[in-house]
């Protein structure tokens with residue numbers, strides 16, 4: 361009986377570990393300021409899965425009419441944004457959402473531009489890790505990106 365009891369405990373231990381295996385950390389969350397007439401703005405961040413099981417980013421919630429996950433494709437140097445249903449975050453890896461690539465799209469800005477110095481409170485929704493809060497800092501447009509600045 362004692363052996364069975366120990367085996368039961370071990371199983372219980374495994375189950376508990378499995379539930380806590382996905383661990384998500386985020387860094388460098390930022391969004392670019394937008395022109396007053398802009399309809400949408402991009403959000404960028406690095407997502408690290410420090411756990412031992414794969415996870416998937418399935419949604420981003422924020423106070424905008426619509427928030428989507430996008431990636432960018434270049435065709436003859438013309439950028440085109442593609443809607444993504446989800447972004448896989450493999451165990452032990454960091455996935456970077458960067459200008460010119462994948463990004464969070466805050467949509468429906470109509471007259472409420474993203475303003476430098478302000479922040480966007482959002483919630484990342486993961487299949488395994490659940491809700492992960494994140495704050496995007498709104499910064500000036502990254503000159504190294506594919507955007508073209510008109511600040512001169």
Ligand SMILES: [Cu+2]
Pocket residue numbers: 402430431441463464465
């Ligand atoms: Cu986009």
